[in-house]
Amino acid sequence: MEYLELDMNLTDEQIALKKAVHKFAKEVIRPAAIQLDALADPGDVLKKESIYWDVMGQMKKLGYHTVFIPEHFGGMGLSPLELHIFWEEIAWGSAGFAVSLGVDTFPSFFASLIGEDALIKNIVEPFVNDTGCNFIGCWAITEPDHGSDMLVAGTPYFHDPKITGNVRARREGDGWVINGQKSAWVSNGTHATHALLFLNIDQSMGMAGGGIAIIPLDLPGISRGKPLNKLGQRELPQGEIIFDNVRIPGWCMVAEPDTYEAMLDMTLATANACMGAFFTGVARAAFEEALTYSRERVQGGKLLCEHQLVQKKLFEMFMKVETCRAISRKAMVYNLSNTPPRTEYSIASKVYCTQAAFEVAHEAVQLFGGYGVSKEYHIEKLFRDTRSALIEDGSNDVLGLAAAEAILRNYGA
Numbered sequence: 101m102e103y104l105e106l107d108m109n110l111t112d113e114q115i116a117l118k119k120a121v122h123k124f125a126k127e128v129i130r131p132a133a134i135q136l137d138a139l140a141d142p143g144d145v146l147k148k149e150s151i152y153w154d155v156m157g158q159m160k161k162l163g164y165h166t167v168f169i170p171e172h173f174g175g176m177g178l179s180p181l182e183l184h185i186f187w188e189e190i191a192w193g194s195a196g197f198a199v200s201l202g203v204d205t206f207p208s209f210f211a212s213l214i215g216e217d218a219l220i221k222n223i224v225e226p227f228v229n230d231t232g233c234n235f236i237g238c239w240a241i242t243e244p245d246h247g248s249d250m251l252v253a254g255t256p257y258f259h260d261p262k263i264t265g266n267v268r269a270r271r272e273g274d275g276w277v278i279n280g281q282k283s284a285w286v287s288n289g290t291h292a293t294h295a296l297l298f299l300n301i302d303q304s305m306g307m308a309g310g311g312i313a314i315i316p317l318d319l320p321g322i323s324r325g326k327p328l329n330k331l332g333q334r335e336l337p338q339g340e341i342i343f344d345n346v347r348i349p350g351w352c353m354v355a356e357p358d359t360y361e362a363m364l365d366m367t368l369a370t371a372n373a374c375m376g377a378f379f380t381g382v383a384r385a386a387f388e389e390a391l392t393y394s395r396e397r398v399q400g401g402k403l404l405c406e407h408q409l410v411q412k413k414l415f416e417m418f419m420k421v422e423t424c425r426a427i428s429r430k431a432m433v434y435n436l437s438n439t440p441p442r443t444e445y446s447i448a449s450k451v452y453c454t455q456a457a458f459e460v461a462h463e464a465v466q467l468f469g470g471y472g473v474s475k476e477y478h479i480e481k482l483f484r485d486t487r488s489a490l491i492e493d494g495s496n497d498v499l500g501l502a503a504a505e506a507i508l509r510n511y512g513a
């Protein structure tokens with residue numbers, strides 16, 4: 101089932117990219133995600149023989165982990181529009197695999213943006229050349245005591261010295277020493293080999309006194325928690341990371357308090373833009389499930405899709421999916437092409453697309469009747485996956501407050 105591409109300027113290569121990634125999402129990613137979602141113990145997702153490794157390995161062999169890395173560093177170097185096309189299709193297959201692959205890229209993507217020799221040699225090159233899941237990234241920001249207040253720069257409490265992160269770095273010689281704990285929500289935290297780690301350096305500045313380090317996770321003093329058991333995106337392994345007097349070399353610290361807020365804002369703009377693309381794909385997946393089912397199920401002597409009330413619901417779902425794509429493509433193209441980004445547009449994309457995906461999945465479950473809540477049909481998983489997305493990458497309420505501040509600051513000023 102294919103949607104009508106409204107962008108008539110897509111090149112043949114971009115159309116071919118969309119088709120190839122969709123085929124992979126349909127034949128490889130989605131069946132594996134369904135299989136992993138059904139495992140009762142989330143620890144089993146990461147067992148040696150788990151299909152998780154097979155899917156991630158296939159993506160590495162295809163170079164999908166390098167979509168953000170410029171060609172001159174050996175990556176695929178997709179344009180912002182191509183990135184949107186790519187992520188929509190991957191997440192159409194599975195939101196959990198999209199997030200796992202998305203955070204996998206984060207340490208190396210940042211290292212490639214900064215471009216210093218030590219980062220290219222120690223991070224970007226081994227990541228790009230990895231074809232066997234030997235280099236897996238994660239983005240570690242959330243802490244047991246800090247979620248929303250850690251993620252969004254520019255809030256009234258961001259400069260309050262009484263509110264600081266628990267993971268802290270102090271200078272020692274040419275390097276740094278890290279102590280503290282990141283929460284069980286860190287995607288890939290269970291098995292990542294490297295982290296893009298957000299931490300606190302200067303407590304007198306509150307959350308604004310932060311820093312960002314790109315670090316290997318096999319250093320002495322690092323330990324992990326158990327894989328998190330949760331409602332949605334169960335194919336995505338998540339777990340806490342604990343730092344006990346962990347020594348890192350100086351080149352690993354890529355941002356200190358003077359640049360921290362700008363870097364945090366850029367990270368959120370990128371991550372939320374990706375979430376908009378992901379959940380365009382998930383909304384579309386849920387809509388397509390509903391459309392297919394409505395063409396099969398007969399009630400009152402007619403197919404569901406022949407009842408006018410059902411037709412109206414299908415139209416409303418379709419409209420939401422198309423609006424998701426319209427806003428999330430524009431936000432991604434703008435914010436991945438401009439520095440500094442206009443983060444309020446990425447937030448609008450994330451909040452709109454995740455909410456719309458949740459509503460589409462909810463309506464689709466209703467259309468399936470009793471089968472909608474049975475494990476037999478994929479729509480039940482999509483419903484759980486979209487529910488998690490309203491909190492993931494920033495709760496939609498708090499993101500909305502942050503965007504409102506940016507709108508008041510920027511719009512017409």
Ligand SMILES: Cc1cc2nc3c(=O)[nH]c(=O)nc-3n(C[C@H](O)[C@H](O)[C@H](O)COP(=O)(O)OP(=O)(O)OC[C@H]3O[C@@H](n4cnc5c(N)ncnc54)[C@H](O)[C@@H]3O)c2cc1C
Pocket residue numbers: 203239240241242243246247248249251285286287288333488489491492493494495496497498
């Ligand atoms: C599937 C998934 C994947 C994730 N992946 C990662 C990852 O890769 N790395 C990582 O570090 N983290 C990750 N997270 C964590 C995620 O970023 C946090 O869950 C999110 O930022 C919210 O933080 P919290 O859970 O601590 O909720 P809290 O911040 O404690 O918020 C709880 C509630 O209070 C409300 N609230 C908070 N502050 C305010 C306020 N000022 N005004 C009004 N209401 C407020 C919120 O809206 C929310 O409803 C993930 C989470 C999920 C669900």
